[in-house]
Amino acid sequence: MYVSPIREPLIKGEKSYQTITDEISAPIAGKPGPLWYAGITFSTLALLVGLYAMGHTVWNGIGTWGANRTINWGWGITNFVWWVGIGHAGTFISAILLLFRQKWRTSINRAAEAMTIFAVICAALFPVLHLGRPWLAFFMAPYPSTRELWINFNSPLIWDVFAISTYFTVSLLFWYIGLIPDLGTIRDRVTSKGKKAFYKFMSFGWTGSAKHWQRHESISLILAGLAAPLVLSVHSIVSMDFATSLIPGWHTTIFPPYFVSGAIFSGFAMVLTLMIITRRTLNLQQYITVNHIESMNKIIIATGSIVGVAYITELFMSWYSGNIYEQYTFLNRATGPYWWAYWIMMTCNVISPQLLWFKKLRRNLTFTFILSIFINIGMWFERFVIVVTSLHRDFLPSSWSMYYPSITEVGIFIGTFGIFFTLFLLFIRFFPVIAISEVKSVLKSSSEKFIKK
Amino acid sequence: MNEKFKFEKSQKITFILLIVVGLLSLTAGILIYKDHPEKIWSNILLNNYYFLAIALCGIFFVAVHKIADSGWQASLIRIPESFASYIPIAAILMFLIYFGMHDIYHWTHTESLDHILQGKTAYLNMPFFFIRMFIYFALWILVSYGLRRLSIKSDFENDNKHFNKSRTYAALFVVLFAITSSTMSWDWLLSIDAHWYSTMFGWYIFSGALVTSIAAITLIILYLRKKGYMQYITESHLHDLGKYLFGFSIMWAYLWFVQFLFIWYANIQEETVYFVQRLEHFPILFYANVIINLVLPFFVLMSRGSKMKTSILATIAAIILIGHWIDLYLVIMPGSVGNSASVGFLEIGLSIGYAGLFLYVIFNSLTKASLVPVNHPFLEESLHYET
Amino acid sequence: MDNYWQSIEEYGKDPKELDRKAEFTEENHPLAEMFDKSIINAPASRRNFLKMFGFSIATATVVSSCKNSVNKAIPYLIKPEEITPGKATFYASSYMDSSDYCSxxxxxxxxxxxxxxxxxxxxxxxxxxxxxxxxxxxxxYDTERLQNPIAKGTEKSWNEIDKDIIKELNKISSDKGNIVLLTSSIYSPSTKKVIEQFRKKHNSLKVVNYDPVSASAIILANKNTFNKALIPSYYFNKAAVIVSFGADFLGTWISPIEFTRQYVQNRKLTNGEKTMSRHIHFETGMSLTGSNADKRIPIKPSDEGIILANLYNELTKITGAESFSTPESPVNIKEIANELLNNKTKSLVVSGSNNLSNQILVNAINNLLGSYGNTIDLNTPFLIKQAIDSDFNSLVQSMNEGSIDALLIYNANPVYNSFISSSFITGLEKVPLKISFASTLDETASLCDYVCPDNHYLESWNDAEPKKGFYSLMQPTIANLFNTRQFQESILTWAGNTTKYHDFIQSVWEAELFPKQEMPLFRNFWNKSLQDGIFEVQPVKASQPEFIDSFTKPAIDKLASNQNEAGFEISFYEKVSIGNGNQANNPWLQEMPDPISKIVWDNYANISPKQAKELNLKNGDVININHTIQLPIFIQPGQAYQTLSVAYGYGRTKTGKVGNKVGENVFPLPTIKEGCIQNTLLNVAVSAIGFNHPLAMTQTHHSMEGRKIVRESTLEKYLEDPKSGNEYHFEIEEESTSLYKNHPTEGHHWGMVVDLNSCIGCGNCVIACQAENNVPVVGKEEAMKNREMQWIRIDRYYNGDPENPETVFQPVMCQHCDNAPCENVCPTAATNHSSEGLNQMIYNRCVGTKYCANNCPYKVRRFNWFDYTNADAIPANTHDVAGMTVDLKRMVLNPDVTVRAKGVMEKCSMCVQRIQEKKLDAKIEGRPLKDLEIQTACMQSCPSNAIIFGDMNDKKSEVSRLMHNERNYHLLEELHVLPSVGYLTKIRNKKA
Amino acid sequence: MKRTNNYITAYFEDDDDLKVGIKSLLEKKVTIHDVLTPFAVHGLDHLLNFKRSRIPKVGFISGMVGGVSTLLFQTWVFTKAWPLNIGGKPFFALPSFIPVTFELSVLIAAFGMIAAYFISSNIGPGSKNVIYDERVTDDRFLIIIDLEKDNSINDKEKIKEILKEIGAKGITIKE
Known part of the structure; x- marks a missing residue:
């Protein structure tokens, strides 16, 4: 495959196939450092806080949250949408970038996909926890019950159940299919008996046969083809939880594509946050280069701008509609009691990413790191603005109210961070963070060593 | 590698004949539909929009690939680049609408507006409408010509400086088009049904235009290949164009569907009125729209083989061109002409005329430069491209 | 709480004696359909086996899926004659709570x-x-009720206590001591006779009437001007112009239920009426009545007299009678005087003031207007309020002087609600024998030697004559829950009379009322009266009495001298819900949103928006009033500038867990003047103390934001075009489109129409609904989080100048939309549409996503955030601030309505249980349903008949007729959710 | 295709060398039993004349089955099993059925393909495939030539020769 000389190398340093194997599997073979232990302790603590808060919620009722008769969803659904959104980058990177043949994806797709799966796990907690009777969540499954009553296929929540579970399953399968060859690599390198047995089981008997590779490539491509519309569909369907309703600020047709781009936007921000730390702590700077960061920043600015256009479209249309409820909702967003949430969202999501038009900033790691955290915050507030400010002042002013989160809700949110980071830390400890075989496959076309030749 | 396109006489005559067909049906239309000027004007608007959108999305295609550092398309980029030359013609044609404003746009009847439309006059008023139109065209022409000029320039100087400069232009165009693609559809299409609104509208119209434009690019490439040009365009390139057609058709259908779904679901009368009219009075076109633009491309282009096969790709691209014409017809006609709108000689004839004009302009423009951007930094990648 | 009698029949019977023959004999028993005789008696065939098998499996499933086992259900072994399980029995009776009366x-x-x-x-x-x-x-079912009589702090038996009391009373009588019965106004003829019986034995007995919020000034004014110490009847229905000075006659003044019916009669426009009464209201705080007025004028309490005097003068100018010099009126009353005079004999001026001069002037004005004999009737006086405040004052004096030897306190709680509570307490210490009949150990009873707990009125026999010639009966509907005894029986016992009070009443009725009618047999008369609950004699015709005008000038002079009161003025009022505080321990009333402020569980000082701005106060900021009492303020639009209004009835200390320490007691604040408690306090010092006491409001936003929510017009415009104000409805109807056809309704299509012109916003329906539908009580904390549970709410909006806005009320319940947005989004189909057009909830299918509530544009869905009802399986998580889940209080639950568990959504069902009941009745009787036969709880309770429920598929029904009225519209109809509830526009009788 | 117990293995250390090696082996009519590589070497399938994988077809069929049956199921539930009036929507609420239909098409397609992949490749939880060389998953490109199955050349020494010629390393004969 010919590669234009003006392209920057994706793999730095003098790498051979073996050095790739060695460097990427180093964290698994070696002992973790004190940073890792500190991290896992913190995240486990957060997880325990979350578990307590969840138990409290289920035991005493959803009244332990701050919602009320007007704002029936608060942090719970905000967090849900936020986490699902974050869970979009991984599959987007693996699927859509695979279809578009973006080679820079190979260094980050594995970790991004893992992040996707963990984020979806965190997200999926909320729809269950926010139920009044979570132990009856199985009522939402289409099983033949003695009541002969099925589920309501008209409900976007049912669509959600199917969308999230499909997304989770397919993402997991996709991720694991990609992992199998690399787990084989690890299997063949670890020495301790226990580890060997573990990776032997996990690698599903991978041999590296050409026939298998052919099928592997084929299934990866088709799964990518399936996962690509799936990524779009999941956040589209999440957006339908809002857009099918009548509530001004929710009922708007632009939601699906706007949610999807917002999700990818926030997902990439989270990938950046994690990867900037991971590459440093695991010494992967030569695989996850500034070039990778810049590529991701380009996606950030693209999706961020799409989100910005959507904000403005919504704002304009609310005025243009001549519908007093729409008009009031948007006026209220910007100037009502939750004005600060709206402006945090605007600043973090629309204004701050515009700085990425400057190449210097795009390639500045510190700046990117700070910006990615800004975006994570901004995107959380976007969902908060949509969920809470739309509901808190809807049609009948008599029922308008305010929403204040409870300590329990905060605890659960902290808990999901605990789950997320615990899983992520375990992942980087036991699984190859970078797709070893995929990096090897682009070594000759995109590494510094070979391009120079 | 320098390949020059020659605009043959026979081609010129064919295109001029097409234009004559268009002019004849327009004249006949004017005579027959004396009392229905809205029919004439709506057809002009439809074709104005349809071909302008093809041209703009062609430039968008160029710009996006440029800023994405995409390599595979470098060898075929001259085709969409040439679309820039149609934009000034489209501008002239669009400004003609001035004389038909009252027949198309209800909101121009300022003497009889209800309170909702009165509330919109800050945006929907004649002066501002034309100021916006002027700004759109001015910017589009400026940037698209800039892009094309830089691209051609680089043919003569083997230096990446033009390429790098054109990246800035490309970024500029993408940003510009991100905004204007929506506003132009609000101005020219959405305001026909002046009471109705949908936040999705701009993106939905844009996605349709993008598919149309890719179909047009594909067809022109296939035609040129048949004529013996561009033999370096391989199955791999066609596969990618086919994937685009497939993908963006689904994208269009997705946007069309969710817009319909939400309105159907909530069933709020101020929104449903749009679809109720189209479903009640244009059921055949309504369903044909979905079948032609989603079902056909989906099943036909799903397999790898059909995307690479010239005959299938050409047929489906042509069908998609017709399909999105129907889509646009459904957007415009029920609002401006009303329930009596139909597809007749005027609709077909005028569109043929516009097609002739468009092709004439494009082919003429293709003669101005090599079909291969010889010094394009990714040209080699494109020529060695394989899926 | 251990065992309570589940029924009268259980009480006192040994289960062993009970025979089991009569179980389930009723033919029309609703369950009979299930136990089809053909099945039970049929021989055991395979088919029948399968039927029964299926039934038992279904039962087993139901039983095993019920997580809480029912372990206290005791079946009737002998079915009492009048009781059918599953069928309600109705008894006519009378509600009497001091001066509150209702048949x-x-x-x-x-x-x-x-x-x-x-x-x-x-x-x-x-x-x-x-x-x-x-x-x-x-x-x-109040858990605070006393279960036994108490003597000096210990529970005793009635025999013991009777012996002691009789001994002490006899001793006092023989020592010529003074015995006083302190009681709220007694308007029961038989009770009066009972007291006479007692007096026969104890001659010194003196009865002192005591009403915490009295009508002394009216009684005294009538005594002065007509020589008749009474409260006359008022006929608001006969008045074309009503001018009220602070008389909250729709809410709390004298006989609000009656007045509401009268008032609304003249304001309905649903039957082609062309006229409406005109209502002008002067007042300090925004009252329920004031908020309904066509013209409302906020005034300071001290200005009322001046305005009255000026009005009097203005009238005399026109009629030519003598006028007197007065200070200048702060408001222009010329027009009002003209309006009144133009409607001479058809106008009515009333005042809620307890100021004698004011009331004399009101009488003088009414006299000039010819109201007497027309809109005011002195011949049929009210008897429900008889107290003169000074009587109590002198009693307290005598007590403090030590000249009272025995004090019997019935239906009165002066320690809590008198303006001289502290001297009453010191006086009480000097009374050797203090007997209370309170049913709880309230503030006064706890200071008494003996507490002889009275029955609850639902356990009692009694009669009443609330208005002269209008008699009604009270009968027990349940056996005594506790070891309590009716006051009358105690008195009879102590008087040495062994007659049962029931027999006593009968003898009184036989002697006094039986002759006043035509039925030949007393037995029949008695049964008829008992069945009807009432007996009314033809009232004496109203006549124009002679007016003694010598009091007018002194009254005006007195007003003139009262001038120049500067500073804050407080007006005290009663709330529609809590009133004088007697029922403060009733959680339903505590949680009932105040009709105006929409505040629950509190009282507060209402303050005008302008004033609050000046003092830099926000809602809930606590102020110090005269350094004696601290109250949070509430910014009340329409409150007169430089005034406060504070409600009585709060700040109880010994009413029970629910009512204790809710708000502050302001009964001690007012002063007495000319024998009347003023209900105002002038020249008040107010200072903020920098502390905020949050108030729980069920509605926090008060403007309609220009939305077409409550549509209104003026009478003038309405007469020109009945569609006026409702043009939008016809616009929407015309543009109505849909992407799908409606499902047809089978048979019935239930609907409701609310006439916004009749609705006065009293909130009665809220409580009726709460009682009917087992709606839980959530408490102040939850209410503050906007989690109130009431299924129907009254939205109240203000319009115009915040210092004196126009007010509208709108009852909002589930609108039962045919395109219900809530149904679409429920993942489990737990809410869906019935074939009769009802939006129904399947509680046990609900998982609690709350999406339905979000998507409800009316926000009428209510969620069980916590385990309010103790109905879920998880232990130790009940959230019950009002003790509603104790067994005793659960007896009030309606067995026809499911008690909802934690995590379940609920909402108005349009009383589906009532619909089903009446449908079944009609089915059993083999006839079609009659229009208006089904009455939802809200409709049934409405004193203004503002709510009409019925079948929209029946073209002749009232609801169909009103749905086609030009005034009818649907709330948020532009959303095309197709509600089944209609609203009729509000029409104001005002100039545009 | 099962391997017999009589075979030769040899490896290359570079993918380009491997490709050249395979080409010459094939030219010399040596039937290659299998090639084991650390990553998917581009063009190897063409070189070894593999047929196109049928996994996409499995995916398409299972996706269609999933989609159609989901649509039919939803229709049955709402129009036959228990038609409920939900928000006044038609019983056959096609637009509402699309999302779930789409999701289940994807899910079942993914399941179908992965099942096909695992079964056809004999991989999966608990699979016990032979590991020829642990460095195959690192940096070695291993060629396996089955001696019994191969009819054209029975002389293992000759094959060894050829392998040596093309620069293969670590030539091992297993019997």
Whole structure:
């Protein structure tokens, strides 16, 4: 495959196939450092806080949250949408970038996909926890019950159940299919008996046969083809939880594509946050280069701008509609009691990413790191603005109210961070963070060593 | 590698004949539909929009690939680049609408507006409408010509400086088009049904235009290949164009569907009125729209083989061109002409005329430069491209 | 709480004696359909086996899926004659709580009273009720009620206590000591006779009437000007112009249920009426009545007299009578005077003031207007309020002087609610024998030697004569829950009379009332009266009495000298819900949103928006009033500038867990003047103390934001075009489109129409609904989080100048939309549409996503955030601030309505249980349903008949007729959700 | 295709060398039993004349089955099993059925393909495939030539020769 000389190398340093194997599997073979232990302790603590808060919620009722008769969803659904959104980058990177043949994806797709799966796990907690009777969540499954009553296929929540579970399953399968060859690599390198047995089981008997590779490539491509519309569909369907309703600020047709781009936007921000730390702590700077960061920043600015256009479209249309409820909702967003949430969202999501038009900033790691955290915050507030400010002042002013989160809700949110980071830390400890075989496959076309030749 | 396109006489005559067909049906239309000027004007608007959108999305295609550092398309980029030359013609044609404003746009009847439309006059008023139109065209022409000029320039100087400069232009165009693609559809299409609104509208119209434009690019490439040009365009390139057609058709259908779904679901009368009219009075076109633009491309282009096969790709691209014409017809006609709108000689004839004009302009423009951007930094990648 | 009698029949019977023959004999028993005789008696065939098998499996499933086992269900072994399990029995009775009176029907199920409904046969209340009436059934099951008589702090038996008391009373009588019965106004003829019996034995007995919020000034004014110490009848229905000076006659003044019926009669426009009464209201704070006025003028309390005097003068100018010099009126009353005079004999001026001069002037004005004999009737006086405040004052004096030897306190709680509470307490210490008849150990009873707990009125026999010639009966609907005894029986016992009070009443009626009618047999008369609940004699015709005008000038002079009161003025008022605080321990009433402020569980100082701005106060900021009392402020639009209004009835200390320490007691604040407690306080010092006491409001936003929510017009415009104000409805109807056809309804299509012109916003329906539908009580904390549970709410909006806005009320319940947005989004289909057009909830299918509530544009869905009802399986998580889940209080639950568990959504069902009941009745009787036969709880309770429920598929029904009225519209109809509830525009009688 | 117990293995250390090696082996009519590589070497399938994988077809069929049956199921539930009036929507609420239909098409397609992949490749939880060389998953490109199955050349020494010629390393004969 010919590669234009003006392209920057994706793999730095003098790498051979073996050095790739060695460097990427180093964290698994070696002992973790004190940073890792500190991290896992913190995240486990957060997880325990979350578990307590969840138990409290289920035991005493959803009244332990701050919602009320007007704002029936608060942090719970905000967090849900936020986490699902974050869970979009991984599959987007693996699927859509695979279809578009973006080679820079190979260094980050594995970790991004893992992040996707963990984020979806965190997200999926909320729809269950926010139920009044979570132990009856199985009522939402289409099983033949003695009541002969099925589920309501008209409900976007049912669509959600199917969308999230499909997304989770397919993402997991996709991720694991990609992992199998690399787990084989690890299997063949670890020495301790226990580890060997573990990776032997996990690698599903991978041999590296050409026939298998052919099928592997084929299934990866088709799964990518399936996962690509799936990524779009999941956040589209999440957006339908809002857009099918009548509530001004929710009922708007632009939601699906706007949610999807917002999700990818926030997902990439989270990938950046994690990867900037991971590459440093695991010494992967030569695989996850500034070039990778810049590529991701380009996606950030693209999706961020799409989100910005959507904000403005919504704002304009609310005025243009001549519908007093729409008009009031948007006026209220910007100037009502939750004005600060709206402006945090605007600043973090629309204004701050515009700085990425400057190449210097795009390639500045510190700046990117700070910006990615800004975006994570901004995107959380976007969902908060949509969920809470739309509901808190809807049609009948008599029922308008305010929403204040409870300590329990905060605890659960902290808990999901605990789950997320615990899983992520375990992942980087036991699984190859970078797709070893995929990096090897682009070594000759995109590494510094070979391009120079 | 320098390949020059020659605009043959026979081609010129064919295109001029097409234009004559268009002019004849327009004249006949004017005579027959004396009392229905809205029919004439709506057809002009439809074709104005349809071909302008093809041209703009062609430039968008160029710009996006440029800023994405995409390599595979470098060898075929001259085709969409040439679309820039149609934009000034489209501008002239669009400004003609001035004389038909009252027949198309209800909101121009300022003497009889209800309170909702009165509330919109800050945006929907004649002066501002034309100021916006002027700004759109001015910017589009400026940037698209800039892009094309830089691209051609680089043919003569083997230096990446033009390429790098054109990246800035490309970024500029993408940003510009991100905004204007929506506003132009609000101005020219959405305001026909002046009471109705949908936040999705701009993106939905844009996605349709993008598919149309890719179909047009594909067809022109296939035609040129048949004529013996561009033999370096391989199955791999066609596969990618086919994937685009497939993908963006689904994208269009997705946007069309969710817009319909939400309105159907909530069933709020101020929104449903749009679809109720189209479903009640244009059921055949309504369903044909979905079948032609989603079902056909989906099943036909799903397999790898059909995307690479010239005959299938050409047929489906042509069908998609017709399909999105129907889509646009459904957007415009029920609002401006009303329930009596139909597809007749005027609709077909005028569109043929516009097609002739468009092709004439494009082919003429293709003669101005090599079909291969010889010094394009990714040209080699494109020529060695394989899926 | 261990065992309570589940029914009268259980009480006192040994289960062993019970025979089991009569079980389930009733033919029309609803369950009979299930136990089809053909199945039970059929021989065991395979088919029948399978049927029964299926049934038992279904039962087993149901039983095993019920997580809480029912372990206290005891079946009837002998079915009492009048009780059918599953079928309600109604008893006519009377609600009497000091001066509150209402003729009622008591709905009992399996021997338990569960609901109060209005008695349509009464020509006073005409089937109307008040919130306090509706809630009184819960007071029956109050856990604070005394279960035994108490003597000096210990529980005793009645025999013991009677012996002691009789001994002490006899001793006092023989020592020529003074015995005083301190009681709220007694308007029961038989009770009066009982007291006479007692007096025969104890001659010194003196009865002192005591009403915490009295009508002394009216009584005294009438004594002065007509030589008749009484409260006359008022006929608001005969008045074309009503001018009220602070008389909250729709809410709390004298006989609000009656007045509401009268008032609304003249304001309905649903039957082609062309006129409406005009209502002008002067007042300090925004009252329920003031908020309904066509023209409302906020005034300081001290200005009322001046305005009255000026009005008097203005009238005399026109009529030519003598006028007197007065200070200048702060408001222009010229126009009002003209309006009044133009409607001479058809106008009515009333005042709620307890100031004698004011009331004399009101009488003088009414006299000039020819109201007497027309809109005011001195011949049929009210008897419900008889107290003169000075009587109590002198009693306290005598007590402090030590000249009272025995004090019997019945239906009065002066320690809590008198303006001289502290001297009453010191006086009480000097009374050797203090007997209370309070049913709880309240503030006064706890200071008494003996407490002889009275029955609850639902356990009692009694009669009443609230208005002269209008008699009604009270009968027990349940056996005594506790070892209590009616006051009358105690008195009779102590008087040495062994007659049962029931027999005593009969003898009184036989002697006094039987002759006044034509039935030949007393037995028949008695049964008829008992069945009807009332007996009314033809009233004496109203006549124009002679007016003694010598009091007018002194009254005006007195007003003139009272001038120049600067600074803050407080006006005290009663709330529609809590009133004088007697039922403060009733959680339904505490949680009933105040009709105006929409605040629950509190009292507060209302302050005008302008004033609050000046003082830099926000809602809930606590102020110090005269350095004696601290109250949070509430910014009340329409409150007169430089005034405060504070409600009585709060700040109780010994009423029980629910009512204790809710708000502050302001009864001690007012002063007495000319024998009347003023209900105002002038020249008040107010200072903020920098502390905020959050108030729980169920509505926090008060403007309609220009939305077409409540549509209104003026009478003038309405007469020109009945569609006026409702043009939008026709616009929407015209543009109505849909992407799908409606599902047809089978048979019935239930609908409701609310006439916004009739609705006065009293909130009675809220409590009626709460009682009918087992709606939980959530408490102040939850209410502050906007988690109130009431299924129907009254939205109240202000319009215009915040210093004196126009007010509209709009009852909002589930609109039962045919395109219900809530149904679409429920993942489990737990809410869907019935074939009769009802939006129904399947509680046990609900998982609690709350999406339905989000998507409800009306926000009428209510969620069980916590385990309010103790109905879920998880232990130790009940959230019950009002003790509603204790067994005793659960007796009030309506067995026809599911008690909802934690995590379940609920909402108005349009009383589907009532619909089903009446449908079944009609089916059993083999006839079609009659229009208006089904009455939802809200409709039934409405004193203004503002709510009409019926079948929209029946073209002749009232609801169909009103749905086609030009004034009808649907709330948020532009959303095309197709509600089944319609609203009729509000019409104001004002110049545009 | 099962391997017999009589075979030769040899490896290359570079993918380009491997490709050249395979080409010459094939030219010399040596039937290659299998090639084991650390990553998917581009063009190897063409070189070894593999047929196109049928996994996409499995995916298409299972996706269609999933989609159609989901649509039919939803229709049955709402129009036959228990038609409920939900928000006044038609019983056959096609637009509402699309999302779930789409999701289940994807899910079942993914399941179908992965099942096909695992079964056809004999990989999966608990699979016990032979590991020829642990460095195959690192940096070695291993060629396996089955001696019994191969009819054209039975002389293992000759094959060894050829392998040596093309620069293969670590030539091992297993019997």
């Amino acid at each position: 009622i029907l008591v709905k009992t199920r399996e021997g338990r009273p569960i609901k109060i409904e209005g008695n349509t046969l009464s020509s006073i209340t005409k089937g109307g009720t008040s919130a306090k009436t509706q809630a009184s059934v819960l007071s029956l």
